[in-house]
Amino acid sequence: MTAREVLALMKQNLGSPWNESTYRDVFHAGNPDIEVKGIATTFMATLDLIQRAHAAGLNMVISHETTYWNDRDDTNGLTADAVYQFKTDYCLKNGMVVLRLHDHAHSHQPDFIMAGLVRALGWTASEGPGPRVYSFPKTTLGVMAADLKKRMGARAFRVVGDPKATVSMASVAMGYGMGRFSPGVDLIVGGEQPEADTALDLSSYVLDAAFFGMNKSQIILGHNISEEQGMEDAAIWLRTFVKEVPVQFVRSGEPYWSPGNG
Amino acid sequence: MQLNRRQFASTAGVALFAAGSSVPQNTTLTVTLAMDRIRQNIGVTWKESTIDGVKAGDGNASVSGVAVTAVATMDTLARAVREKTNLIVSLEPVYYSHNDGPAALNPQTAGGRGGGGGRGAGGIAPDDPVFLAKKDFIAKNGLAVIRLSDHWRARTPDPFALGLAQTMTWTKYRAGSDTRYDIPGITIAALADDLANKLNVRAGIRVVGDPQAQVSRIGVLPGVSALVASVKLLPECDVIVAGETREWESVEYAQDAVAAGQKKGLIMLGRVVSEEPGMNLCAGWLKTLLPEVSVRWFPSGDSYWRPA
Numbered sequence: 001m002t003a004r005e006v007l008a009l010m011k012q013n014l015g016s017p018w019n020e021s022t023y024r025d026v027f028h029a030g031n032p033d034i035e036v037k038g039i040a041t042t043f044m045a046t047l048d049l050i051q052r053a054h055a056a057g058l059n060m061v062i063s064h065e066t067t068y069w070n071d072r073d074d075t076n077g078l079t080a081d082a083v084y085q086f087k088t089d090y091c092l093k094n095g096m097v098v099l100r101l102h103d104h105a106h107s108h109q110p111d112f113i114m115a116g117l118v119r120a121l122g123w124t125a126s127e128g129p130g131p132r133v134y135s136f137p138k139t140t141l142g143v144m145a146a147d148l149k150k151r152m153g154a155r156a157f158r159v160v161g162d163p164k165a166t167v168s169m170a171s172v173a174m175g176y177g178m179g180r181f182s183p184g185v186d187l188i189v190g191g192e193q194p195e196a197d198t199a200l201d202l203s204s205y206v207l208d209a210a211f212f213g214m215n216k217s218q219i220i221l222g223h224n225i226s227e228e229q230g231m232e233d234a235a236i237w238l239r240t241f242v243k244e245v246p247v248q249f250v251r252s253g254e255p256y257w258s259p260g261n262g
Numbered sequence: 263m264q265l266n267r268r269q270f271a272s273t274a275g276v277a278l279f280a281a282g283s284s285v286p287q288n289t290t291l292t293v294t295l296a297m298d299r300i301r302q303n304i305g306v307t308w309k310e311s312t313i314d315g316v317k318a319g320d321g322n323a324s325v326s327g328v329a330v331t332a333v334a335t336m337d338t339l340a341r342a343v344r345e346k347t348n349l350i351v352s353l354e355p356v357y358y359s360h361n362d363g364p365a366a367l368n369p370q371t372a373g374g375r376g377g378g379g380g381r382g383a384g385g386i387a388p389d390d391p392v393f394l395a396k397k398d399f400i401a402k403n404g405l406a407v408i409r410l411s412d413h414w415r416a417r418t419p420d421p422f423a424l425g426l427a428q429t430m431t432w433t434k435y436r437a438g439s440d441t442r443y444d445i446p447g448i449t450i451a452a453l454a455d456d457l458a459n460k461l462n463v464r465a466g467i468r469v470v471g472d473p474q475a476q477v478s479r480i481g482v483l484p485g486v487s488a489l490v491a492s493v494k495l496l497p498e499c500d501v502i503v504a505g506e507t508r509e510w511e512s513v514e515y516a517q518d519a520v521a522a523g524q525k526k527g528l529i530m531l532g533r534v535v536s537e538e539p540g541m542n543l544c545a546g547w548l549k550t551l552l553p554e555v556s557v558r559w560f561p562s563g564d565s566y567w568r569p570a
Contacts, residue, residue, distance in 0.1 A: 046514055047521035069489050069515045081493055083515065086522040146569035156468040158566040176508070192509050194486070195533035195565075196333060196354035197313075197411070199384035203565045204335055205358050209392045211336035216392070220566070223509035255513050256468035256530075258568070259454045 116230030191226030319406025471527025
């Protein structure tokens with residue numbers, strides 16, 4: 001079975017139409033006609049992840065995020081870069097092929113990425129009154145943040161708000177952008193959020209809300225931490241129709257460490 | 263640095279004396295007049311379309327003192343009120359979005375540089391309680407907020423790179439440009455600690471790379487930077503000290519450089535923290551321009567904390 005044949009099976013088994021105009025969910029490195037020996041699903045096809053997949057005998061990487069450091073995997077202006085050349089050569093020399101699974105990981109019902117995140121947060125049974133809203137018995141931001149940091153295994157975990165603020169209803173965002181507070185929601189948990197000059201500067205908003213005692217809090221998990229879990233769901237799905245080769249979920253892992261916190 | 267009243271008065275007095283005769287001394291300094299002087303003296307051509315200008319408050323109000331900050335958060339505004347300072351000059355928005363107000367005229371463009379990051383159209387809801395409370399606080403306390411971003415960023419040398427280098431005491435190690443410094447060898451871990459200490463970072467600092475790797479060639483990218491900036495800078499240095507980059511862009515690029523066997527790293531300070539020293543320089547510049555009043559730098563601080 002070739003990598004291209006794996007993609008054809010994914011299209012057949014998605015359960016909804018594959019968007020053929022996607023620029024994301026295509027091959028980004030290596031030769032798609034290569035014989036697949038094993039598949040690694042992951043959050044990001046970092047060079048380190050590709051090296052580990054190779055060592056484990058998994059020569060096809062199915063990655064939620066980019067290979068060449070930008071959403072379009074546009075290699076214009078990168079081809080002379082030493083890191084680009086190293087990564088590209090590594091894939092070709094070692095028979096590694098990288099397919100991105102982004103748009104269709106989200107359009108699958110249920111969304112693999114959201115399902116994985118909610119399970120990791122431990123909130124599967126806490127569905128609240130709206131989409132991606134979760135309710136639980138009242139606690140404080142301090143207690144909630146300590147619990148989630150432990151659960152998610154995040155090192156560079158960041159919190160905004162008063163540790164004593166009440167938390168009882170959270171909305172959950174994945175990846176980039178954390179949305180805004182809908183009525184009743186006192187906590188937003190998400191992946192990655194730009195600061196300051198943006199569509200809505202959530203961190204400054206939460207700081208100001210805390211100043212007025214308005215009980216708003218924000219927990220920033222990191223993009224990887226918020227989306228990696230769901231690629232395990234993608235692996236489980238792939239195993240239902242790829243029987244010939246092993247399919248493993250391999251973590252690319254949180255990219256950061258923080259001073260004083262490992 | 264907190265100044266007591268006497269030090270405060272003496273600093274203001276020195277500035278008044280040092281400003282010389284180029285600025286009229288006997289007119290009342292209003293918010294509008296302060297804005298005019300900024301426009302006339304900024305040293306770069308004033309843009310026709312800009313986010314810079316008076317974003318809150320009454321232009322005719324007389325200025326009692328100036329606080330310069332990276333983000334005019336409520337904590338900054340409350341400190342200004344306590345310290346009888348009614349004009350705040352802020353690099354970043356006071357009302358949470360690029361357009362600094364509730365009405366996004368064109369939702370497609372209102373997101374600015376980070377467009378899409380807030381999901382949906384830019385701007386705060388006009389009836390948002392935090393927005394209304396902040397607006398009310400500004401009105402009741404007679405505050406005014408000037409946004410100074412486009413034009414302060416356009417100055418040469420780059421005040422943000424320079425400010426960061428000064429805070430880190432790296433200016434003597436300048437290596438050919440304002441973004442490059444060759445400092446004595448240090449591990450990435452020790453460098454991250456030094457940055458955290460000198461910039462008063464709490465949980466906002468995040469690092470890619472081997473903590474024990476020895477580095478000496480530093481590249482600085484304060485504020486928000488795109489992949490292209492890292493791809494240009496990282497090959498000529500050991501570690502980039504950035505404000506904010508994206509996890510699927512420069513962060514992955516730095517991870518890959520490390521996996522390719524290079525002794526490299528990326529330290530992200532957070533956009534606001536990385537921009538604070540540049541606003542300290544802005545306060546120094548404004549002192550010469552507004553000699554009638556005290557002008558001080560109010561650091562906004564690191565928004566983030568982390569549980570143990």
